[in-house]
Amino acid sequence: MTKGTILIKNGTVVNDDRHFKSDVLVENGIIKEISKNIEPKDGIQVVDATDKLLVPGGIDTHTHFQLPFMGTVSVDDFDIGTQAAVAGGTTFIIDFVIPTRGQSLLEAYDQWKRWADEKVNCDYSLHVAITWWSEQVSKEMEILVKERGVNSFKCFMAYKNSFMVTDEEMYHIFKRCKELGAIAQVHAENGDMVFEGQKKMLDMGITGPEGHELSRPEALEAEATNRAIIIADRVSTPVYIVHVQSIGAADVICKHRKEGVRVYGEPIAAGLGVDGSHMWNHDWRHAAAFVMGPPIRPDPRTKEVLMDYLARGDLDCVGTDNCTFCAEQKALGKDDFTKIPNGVNGVEDRMSIVWENGVNKGKLTWCQFVRATSSEAARIFNVYPRKGRIDIGCDGDIVVWDLNQSKTISKDTHHHAVDFNIFEGIKVTGIATTTIVAGNIVWSNNKLSCVKGSGQFVPRPPFGPVFDGIEQRDIVRNELLRKVDRKPYDGPVIQLNK
Ligand SMILES: NC(=O)NCCC(=O)O
Numbered sequence: 001m002t003k004g005t006i007l008i009k010n011g012t013v014v015n016d017d018r019h020f021k022s023d024v025l026v027e028n029g030i031i032k033e034i035s036k037n038i039e040p041k042d043g044i045q046v047v048d049a050t051d052k053l054l055v056p057g058g059i060d061t062h063t064h065f066q067l068p069f070m071g072t073v074s075v076d077d078f079d080i081g082t083q084a085a086v087a088g089g090t091t092f093i094i095d096f097v098i099p100t101r102g103q104s105l106l107e108a109y110d111q112w113k114r115w116a117d118e119k120v121n122c123d124y125s126l127h128v129a130i131t132w133w134s135e136q137v138s139k140e141m142e143i144l145v146k147e148r149g150v151n152s153f154k155c156f157m158a159y160k161n162s163f164m165v166t167d168e169e170m171y172h173i174f175k176r177c178k179e180l181g182a183i184a185q186v187h188a189e190n191g192d193m194v195f196e197g198q199k200k201m202l203d204m205g206i207t208g209p210e211g212h213e214l215s216r217p218e219a220l221e222a223e224a225t226n227r228a229i230i231i232a233d234r235v236s237t238p239v240y241i242v243h244v245q246s247i248g249a250a251d252v253i254c255k256h257r258k259e260g261v262r263v264y265g266e267p268i269a270a271g272l273g274v275d276g277s278h279m280w281n282h283d284w285r286h287a288a289a290f291v292m293g294p295p296i297r298p299d300p301r302t303k304e305v306l307m308d309y310l311a312r313g314d315l316d317c318v319g320t321d322n323c324t325f326c327a328e329q330k331a332l333g334k335d336d337f338t339k340i341p342n343g344v345n346g347v348e349d350r351m352s353i354v355w356e357n358g359v360n361k362g363k364l365t366w367c368q369f370v371r372a373t374s375s376e377a378a379r380i381f382n383v384y385p386r387k388g389r390i391d392i393g394c395d396g397d398i399v400v401w402d403l404n405q406s407k408t409i410s411k412d413t414h415h416h417a418v419d420f421n422i423f424e425g426i427k428v429t430g431i432a433t434t435t436i437v438a439g440n441i442v443w444s445n446n447k448l449s450c451v452k453g454s455g456q457f458v459p460r461p462p463f464g465p466v467f468d469g470i471e472q473r474d475i476v477r478n479e480l481l482r483k484v485d486r487k488p489y490d491g492p493v494i495q496l497n498k
């Protein structure tokens with residue numbers, strides 16, 4: 001049997017624009033034929049998908065595998081993390097290179113790429129965070145875009161004294177993104193106010209996990225979201241807000257979109273699946289396991305409202321921010337919540353959480369599910385239709401989705417390295433029963449069969465569709481500026497009072 005060759009029979013192909021019954025043939029990792037009644041050639045592997053959907057392999061736009069962070073390293077590495085991904089139907093992840101302040105971007109990129117290449121079980125790509133600003137950073141951004149397949153750079157407005165950049169730095173970074181055709185991404189929280197809020201909570205003796213949310217309430221997320229969007233619009237460059245966690249931030253995004261600003265919003269599985277009241281749980285380990293930034297909001301309406309925004313297309317694609325730490329690591333903050341490593345799981349359960357809370361609740365159609373879990377991400381990050389679509393010539397990354405099969409999510413059965421699952425006990429109906437990466441089955445019948453290191457790095461070219469129309473918009477905007485009435489003033493410049 002040729003590697004990367006498989007025939008899927010009798011499924012219902014679902015893309016973001018239509019669905020139809022068909023067989024699908026993948027040869028050498030690429031989709032070769034989509035039609036009814038494809039005859040199996042001798043020896044070809046055949047998968048029966050009767051009564052099941054065939055959806056494009058999921059895309060998780062936001063992971064942090066083996067991230068060195070807050071004095072420790074996240075436990076899902078590129079091997080375990082991508083195993084968990086494919087077990088849940090995700091076949092392409094985009095992780096973040098995060099250079100330390102002063103570190104060469106290229107050096108950090110090379111380091112991350114080495115880590116990933118030796119371990120990934122599915123295809124991947126890399127965003128790069130910009131944690132400082134200089135001529136060197138500006139030059140290295142260009143090299144990353146032109147020679148290393150990067151088309152997205154993230155700024156942190158939080159994590160004062162480590163990753164955080166100032167508004168002025170962000171302005172310069174956004175300008176550079178625009179020149180290079182890269183999308184600017186932002187972690188939007190007011191870092192100065194978070195820092196002050198943390199001190200206040202600790203002064204008041206609030207040292208437990210609940211102090212995390214109390215010190216960074218949703219107003220700080222909404223304010224920073226607004227600021228980031230306004231700065232990006234001053235530069236007239238597309239901006240993508242990562243992990244939109246609050247109704248306030250989503251409202252801000254929606255308002256600017258209505259005014260024609262080019263802004264994209266990424267909800268995450270955590271925010272769509274659970275609420276942040278867990279941080280008030282009296283079991284410290286349980287409460288700490290939910291600590292991530294921006295916080296999962298305690299307001300129980302949040303997950304519903306974020307899903308409504310996603311359904312209306314005012315939020316775009318679902319990531320996870322998968323960044324997992326075991327109880328012992330979380331315990332670094334046992335006496336001080338500011339030292340609890342921030343991060344939760346999500347990469348394995350993302351697709352089922354979106355299906356359960358979106359499709360099963362009557363909010364998303366099958367096509368919208370595909371849009372939210374793969375195709376919109378592929379468009380925004382400029383790998384569409386290679387990824388995010390089942391069509392001739394696209395990568396053979398396909399998920400057999402059983403809309404009738406259920407499972408109850410648990411740390412005891414998940415494929416993460418972490419000892420906790422924030423979705424513990426949630427029953428989902430709609431799961432990936434077979435996951436195919438480049439024409440190879442990597443997950444079937446509850447068993448993984450992936451090959452460590454077999455995933456490919458996918459370069460992402462600049463000036464993707466998010467830049468469509470920007471040039472013309474600038475021409476018009478500059479034209480308006482030129483038309484500003486600048487006739488010579490009459491009258492004295494100052495009027496001296498006698
Ligand atoms: N989000 C989080 O809590 N951890 C990972 C780092 C980040 O994205 O802020």
Ligand SMILES: [Zn+2]
Nearest residue numbers: 062064242321
């Ligand atoms: Zn993140």
